[in-house]
Amino acid sequence: MKFPALFGRIAFSTLAALIGAAFALPLLWFLFAPFNARAELGLAIPDPFTLSNFNTVFGNGFAMQALWNSLIQAVGGVILVGAAATLAAYALSRSSIPGKGAVTYILLLFSSVVSGSAAMVPIFLIISAAGLMDTHLAVILTFAGGLLPTAMFILRDFIDSIPKSYEESAMVAGASPVQAFFDVALPVIRPGIVVIVVWSFVNIWGSFLIPFILLRSSANMPAAVAIYSFYSEAGTPVVTLLAAYSLIYSLPVVALYLFVSWRFGFRFFGGIKA
Amino acid sequence: MTTEPITTEAKKVRNFSLLSNRAGAAFLTPAGLLVSVFVIVPFFWVIFVSFTNRTLLGRTALNPEFVGLANYLALFDPATFFQRGQFGFSLILTTQFVLASALIGQALLGLLLAWLIQTVPPWIKRLTETFVIAAWILPEVVIGFAWFAFLDRDAGTLNMMLNAIGLPSGDFLLDQPFWVIVVFNTWRGAAFSMMLFNSAFSSIPPSYFQAADVAGATSWQKFRDIAVPLIRGHIVTNLILITMWTFNTFTPFLLTNGGPSYRTELVSIYNYRVAFQDFQFGKGAAVGVIMMLINLAFALVYLSIGRKKKAPGT
Amino acid sequence: MASVAFSKVTKSFGEFKAVSDVSFDIGDGEFVCLLGPSGCGKTTSLRMIAGLETPTSGQVMIGGEDVTHFHPKDRNIAMVFQDYALYPHMNLADNIAYPLKVRGEAVSKRHARAKEVADVLKIGHLLDRLPSQISGGQQQRTSLARALVYPAQVYLFDEPLSNLDAKLRLEARGFLNHLQRDMGMTAVYVTHDQAEAMALATRIAVMDQGRIVQYASPIEIYRRPATTFVANFVGNPPMNLVEVEATKDDGKLQLKADGLTIAALPMTDAIGTALAAGSKLTLGIRPEHLDVAGAGAPNTITAPLFANENMGPESLVTIDRGEGARVTARIFTDDHIALGETVTLGFAADHVHLFDSAGKRIPEING
Amino acid sequence: MASVAFSKVTKSFGEFKAVSDVSFDIGDGEFVCLLGPSGCGKTTSLRMIAGLETPTSGQVMIGGEDVTHFHPKDRNIAMVFQDYALYPHMNLADNIAYPLKVRGEAVSKRHARAKEVADVLKIGHLLDRLPSQISGGQQQRTSLARALVYPAQVYLFDEPLSNLDAKLRLEARGFLNHLQRDMGMTAVYVTHDQAEAMALATRIAVMDQGRIVQYASPIEIYRRPATTFVANFVGNPPMNLVEVEATKDDGKLQLKADGLTIAALPMTDAIGTALAAGSKLTLGIRPEHLDVAGAGAPNTITAPLFANENMGPESLVTIDRGEGARVTARIFTDDHIALGETVTLGFAADHVHLFDSAGKRIPEING
Amino acid sequence: VDLDVTCRCVIGGVNSATAEWIENSVIPAFEAANPGVNVRLNQFGGEDAQLTQQLALDFSTGAGPDVSAFDGFLIPSFVEGGLLKSLDEVAGAEVNDWSGWDALSEGSRALMLYDGKYYGIPLGTDVRMIHTRKDILAEAGIDADTWQPTSWEELLDAARAIKAIKPDSFPLQINAGVAMGEATTMQGYWLLLLGTGESVIDENGKFIVESQGILDTLNLYKTVYVDEKLGDQRAQLLADGRNRSFANFRDGVTALLLEGDYFYRSVTPEGSEFAVANRDEVQGWAKVPAQEPGKGIRGQDFVTISGGTGFVLNPNTDSPAEAWAFLSFMNEPEQLSAFQALQPRITARTDVEIPDSPFLTETSQTLLPLTTARPNDPNYNAVSSEIQRMTEAVVSGELSPEEAMAQYKASVTAIVGADNVVSLL
């Protein structure tokens, strides 16, 4: 009887570790290829080990500028999504505006159309009419609009799960609704906002289509677009450079995730349920 | 009470709420504007254009004509509906894809992972979580390429491993493209389900499981009888989101370009081809509208299942 | 400090009336407990005083001013929440000083004041901890400190002690009692624990289903409960209620029930009126007025023993008259009472309460 | 039914020892309460019996068998949780029958059995409700029913009544008392409410900081607390403890403290030994053994009044000897006691407890 | 005045030469010659089709670069959509006075011509041929230096000979399938179709949707990829197929590969990903034969096809004069020579030398006289996609040539209308 209990635990651990390993496998290649002078699609221990690919990539001004552009767009988008979603989700959770329940579901469905390529044209036309073509702002606004419905949906559930007595006690103590929001509600909602921030950062950082449609000059293009510069006219990838650039390009999201999970804990605190 | 309530005359009686309607409206404004401009307007534009023959190039680029339901009829033309490379074919493909990779793959694997990591030692939990989440957060161009290398017939990591244990190499992208994108999408998206279910499980008081332990339940019985029914709300939300995301996902394109010979041409890829390779915006818009209706149908089904099961006794 | 008054206040949630046509006055410096079972509308009433709910009809007055539609922040009240609602991201000092912060006090001044209050409440040494790092009792005192940090007109408490364990509850109760005598604050205190209400209140409002059924001093409520509901709610253990069949016999009142022997009682006008409405009366005897008696004593109830609990200085002896009708005696003795299968409990005639068939108290001759 | 024993059981969480080297025996059919303040290791001990925690060292025996490493499901125990742990998605019938379900019983059979148990507990008419649709007391009985539905060797209770309000708690306590007498079950019952422990237990194990400080019958613990800790923990309000300076004077024991007047006590050998270790003793008097006295009475404590709470049949009078040292008298009277600023409480010499400087009880001459 | 120029080229990327040329040579020189004009180069990093989308969207809203690189075959569809205007409409009649027009060969001038008007200046053109691995041919006992098939059968025979000694190899590569995109049409299907004496469009401008030529072409595909496995079927079906075909050539798996001169210029030079080791020794070329001698288009024995790119003016440019000045400036001989110094290629202008590239000199002299241009048809783009699908259906073995052609017929008819198709069966 002692053993079944132990066996169960070992079996669980083994299974979990195996699944984790299976998830890591497709990424192994990226740990090796960038350090190979001449990479194949195969997995090969770098021999000789070289950093020359990184030198080449760092020497590519366009590619480096693109990373910076990605950062501007992602950070700008995240701030806008975070702020607008927080305010809106708070209103949806705490005010008694009629019909607020259905709103998020409907928006969520609408956004499913708009996230497809079908809506790229109207978005282009809107940005163009607003005179925002080829600006970071265009990308930031468009992402904010597209990501907001889901962000609001997730965050509203999160706020619903937080006791109202926090704000109530603040108001009884003399705080105005705005004070109560900033002093009390906002810090308490923070773990939920963090989830939204990571989620939208990841989305913007990796997205190709929207910046591609809305930007023109190479000085504004983000890395998701720039990575294609390592393809030739016919699509010939320079595998080693591509791998090196991919690695650099991936680092910020990984770093953000690690930072956030270390600093705040990245999980959906009991939030999100229908 | 017998007295008339009319005594509270028409003076502006506002019921207290944490956020007054006016403040609520102000809070909703930024999001409302952004969503109106970038979601609602395009949404109606897409609906409108789906009734025209607008294209990007050629004669109908600037002067599209109203064609009524022609785009929809063309999509649902019974003569070609099920042919490869036609709408019906990708619709069925996508449905299978959603069932296999979202419902069975992501949701079940996410559920299993979330359940497993409740009990395993912290370092295994941390490590497994990190890999699963890495698959979710890395940029799609990057993982598209990683998988390409992973599945390469000649030197790919997967075949290397198969060979190492004495199995023959497989030409997965060519022979099993559908299952490749199913596995790929499962891999890519399981993290979301895992995190959601993880938080759902940790919101269940531990005493529920301990009570079952004491009552004599096995791990499976606890999972089936207690854990799953208690997180039904989370399951519904999760299914709505991942179904929608999977339905719209375009990432498999990076792996297969929708091929070989349309075997992985999901509706989103079909939509892309129609709109951006064939430049037929009208038809593409019609595809978009139908995709939304299908998403709507899924959402309603989930919600009604979620509600119905809660009903007895209420 | 200020008085508080409800005037014909009703609060409906949809169809459901959580509070029905309630009126009462709370004098300046009074400590009133709202007592009643779960769901009777206590919290709703309290929240209407705080301004966190708006009455459907009627007026709420504080200090003579109609504040029915005032925002909570404009009422100058202080409130202690059942779940404390301590802000998890602020340390105790900031939590306690928050009301001063929103009043625009300077940092140094408000922290000095927070320290002062915290010291009084014996949590001065914890000021830089987060709420998650202190015990339940300390959390309770922190939330109290936050309410006491600024001078409010009225102090509101929503079951502030119900999350504490017995010992801490007792201690905190003593503390509140002391505070009330010191400060002479106007307080409204919601609880469903009658002992708390008895110990703290200058007056108790017993509520049931959205209405106030009795509003009087603790002693009055203990001695002359207005209805069987109040009788059954107040007292620990509560008053024993025995349904009796009453007849007028020889100008005296005869009461009959299984296992009950009781001498005939003198008739009064009130009893006559009650009898006219129905002959089923309810006899009430508090447990502390029952004692183990010999089988032949005059006023007794006899039934099989159900439980016999000795608790140190006192014992509870419960007999079961069938169908869940139990009678408990509370006997002050620090020894175990040896009892047989069947037990007879005796009482004095002048400790008897009578309620009419609608459950309303029948006034005593001298009451 | 079976006996339970701990043999030198220790449970550490990291560095911290939640339970330290605890040994005890619980006889077949005994009802033992684990009593102690929050964090003293009660729940941890109980969970080791259940198998929900594994001891760091030592053995847990049930029915003479070493079950230290058995999985909970293999121990044949039943447990009632503090939060009841009723499954919100199952109706009462399914909740109660769940242990039978996992044992593979057929649906009809297990529902029949659930009905049987539920009827005994008077919740038979609620079987198709969900837990959220019944009251707290009914939930408590449901969780009890789930524990009773199958024959277990040992029944474990982790503060099962602490979520109930005072009235329901009393009722449920009476019910458990009755059940225990009927079934003669072996039970281990965790509580931090001393009244509950006193009322229910055949023996009480008082725990402090992971150790058992006294393991004896309720009366014994009430009458002869082994340490000041036990004295202070048992009794409501707890025993008053007064630090005194002791001197041997004329073959008698003289005790001195501010506001205290007490006649000299006879010396015993035990007192002599205690005095050898230090002259600071602790005098203990239970609140119910104190009464308001005239200023000139022989054995008294005098200090300013701190609180005067009347609670119906009894009053608590608390005086404050300074620096938080308070003395409470529990006086059985149903009237408010009028008191001045300063109050004198009197006691009888034979109700006095004495503890040595380490807090250990000094046995009475006749004890 | 600010001018924006866009090309599908990125410095440090694979089309670095063009970008470097514009950035380091053309712009400084032009700015020096035209004080007050600032020129900015947008380096476009995406795919061809993506640049097409961008330009179409931009031109439709009056935005976009003043001068842009442009693929000639797109001109008709842009013009029909009202998205492009002829050069003289944009910049005035003086455009026609430019000295450079005379230096353009007839064939290359046609690249940017539609309805008798110039829409841009062609930069260069290309030709298609069979690239050979002489070492492999030699192994199979074929004299690589003189080998020149004169019919499809001879081409197949050479492939069979190699397959016989190297059963694991895929000696012949003729592009097919969707993933290869336009390379399927231009480097594969059409090149073969011309060998049957047909083209995609007949002399009346109607699309041929049924013909023996189509069937023969598809059957050749079937022979190569399905029946005899002379070609690498996977490379036609997988998303990165074109790279695989290049790698096959590099690794000697493929000995005969139908591609443009671009393959020599950009794919196999030393230092690139698909560099062929010892290239001067082992890489050769041969003309693409007609199905039978004399059966090719216009009765030719050998066939080839040319496309070309150039630069166009934005119809809505704010500074048409400067834009035109820049466009013509970059097409003056000095600038084109500067480009040749960076990367030799076949220029549109006859007065610019191809320096030091025997391969380009030889092939252009041999093949340009034989070449055929893509048709000027606004629907070409969409039909080309259908061609890719048709070939894919055949090489994957899913459909027979007849079935594939039937589907092609239905799709093309749906695109261009029944009036604009013709059946030759």
Ligand SMILES: Nc1ncnc2c1ncn2[C@@H]1O[C@H](COP(=O)(O)OP(=O)(O)OP(=O)(O)O)[C@@H](O)[C@H]1O
């Ligand atoms: N926002 C609301 N919407 C609908 N019903 C409500 C709302 N708030 C309270 N109620 C209902 O009003 C009634 C009174 O609620 P209230 O919270 O005042 O009870 P209470 O006396 O404080 O009970 P408890 O002791 O359980 O806290 C309850 O039946 C409750 O269900």
Ligand SMILES: Nc1ncnc2c1ncn2[C@@H]1O[C@H](COP(=O)(O)OP(=O)(O)OP(=O)(O)O)[C@@H](O)[C@H]1O
């Ligand atoms: N899993 C754990 N990890 C670390 N420490 C623990 C764990 N479980 C309990 N403890 C610690 O062990 C000590 C004893 O805990 P236990 O739960 O047994 O107390 P208890 O007597 O039941 O208290 P309470 O009356 O508050 O329930 C506490 O200090 C607690 O913080």
Ligand SMILES: [Mg+2]
């Ligand atoms: Mg309440």
Ligand SMILES: [Mg+2]
């Ligand atoms: Mg505990």
